[in-house]
Amino acid sequence: MTTRLTVPTAHPYDVVIGNGVQDQLRGLVGEDVLRVAIIHAPSMRHQAEILRRPLVADQLDVHLIEVPDSEQAKTADVLTFCWKVLGESGFTRSDVIVGLGGGATTDLAGFVAASWLRGVRFVNVPTTVLGMVDAAVGGKTGINTAQGKNLVGAFHEPVGVLCDLDVLQTLPPAEMRSGLAEVAKCGFIADRSILELIEAAPETIADPGSSIVAELITKGIAVKARTVATDLHETGADGSIGREALNYGHTLGHAIERFEGYRIRHGEAIAIGMVFVAELAHRTGSIDKHLLDRHRSVLEIIGLPTAYRPGTWEPLLASMRLDKKTRGDQLRFVVLEGLEEPAILAGPDESVLLDSYRAIS
Incomplete structure (x- = not known):
């Protein structure tokens, strides 16, 4: 059974919860898109490739951006690396970021989207319970500094969130x-x-x-x-x-x-x-x-x-x-x-x- 919850903010979006719901990514990406960047941790490499295939088959230019695991992804150096990939790939305001992974990955991906060209669309595809119930919903994005956690960031809401319960089967x-x-x-x-x-x-x-x-x-x-x-x-x-x-x-x-x-x-x-x-x-x-x-x-x-x-x-x-x-x-x-x-x-x-x-x- 699939559940759809609407987050009724100024720019409402849906959180879809159920088995196999990652298949709905193409619809959230939109029709006016040329490029998609999927930001993912090393453990999500195979899953990122699965998400990539139907997008490529639909003639989209898809870039996989691999970032470190967990909180090690939420640094200024990693953020700069993501910007570099977007710049070299010619990312425009009509293109889309996808955050695939746990809470740290979606926090980073959201901040990449918030800061690139002062804000581009992004979709969250959380793969942990923590990511689903906390980081992926609500528009809080950010990175850590040596002085503390999430001290640099922005409020930037996703256009949608896909919580696929199937991925929890492999969660430790x-x-x-x-x-x-x-x-x-x-x-x-x-x-x-x-x-x-x-x-x-x-x-x-x-x-x-x-x-x-x-x-x-x-x-x-x-x-x-x-x-x-x-x-x-x-x-x-x-x-x-x-x-x-x-x-x-x-x-x-x-x-x-x-x-x-x-x-x-x-x-x-x-x-x-x-x-x-x-x-x-x-x-x-x-x-x-x-x-x-x-x-x-x-x-x-x-x-x-x-x-x-x-x-x-x-x-x-x-x-x-x-x-x-x-x-x-x-x-x-x-x-x-x-x-x-x-x-x-x-x-x-x-x-x-x-x-x-x-x-x-």
Whole structure:
């Protein structure tokens, strides 16, 4: 069964979820296109060639741009390399970029599209759970710097997203678990039925072909689509928390990723970050012990870490001060005031932060 979700922003686009939906790429590319660049990681070389063949058969000039795996792709050097290929290939504003791979690849591909000629069309074809529920939807694109993750980027929406569930069959179990961290996040901030599904059927979490996993992915994407539709540029202009809610667990999580040199998976770091902010919310009186404990139990069902090694607080704190939510010298965290009730906690006392960190280390 195929599900089609519309992201109702100023320039609406569809997210198609199902088996075999990569076949719909030609329709998303459009009729006025001469050139297509498929940006992919080495592990996606064969899949990129599969996508390329029908486009070439339709007389399109298709370029495969291979970039490093994971976060190593999100650098200025790799970005410059992609620009070089586009320039040498004569890419114009009517041509199309395709991002094929996990979240890091689609982040990079989107920023390539946003920056080339001040913006060309692009299609996301995510191949991981993380890519499907997080990076591929919402128009956030970017690269990392030595100082932090996603500090350079742009908001640039795709013209469509194809989430082909068939590709999950070859995904390593650890990558499945990592992606499900973002799904669980959506459960805590916006849709409790996600948590109930995980708790009711823990034995299905490891099976990428299960109907429960497909439903979890669809629910996670639906949360992301609803959230970005009301606050695409993360301004919170209507007075609500808006898109910042999607950063739940990410302030500490991104700091851990950077501290680990991106050797830890994104979802593993975010899982730890969610438990940290749950501890923080509990200590500041926002949530009760039951909801705090539920964070650990849900994430442990998935098989994700809920604690981090001690003795790393000072470098993590320094890294968090560069987080995008920080204003001036004031740290800001997305916390819960109850299940499905995200809010911003600004400037918490550093002793409370340290106590919360000690509770997870």
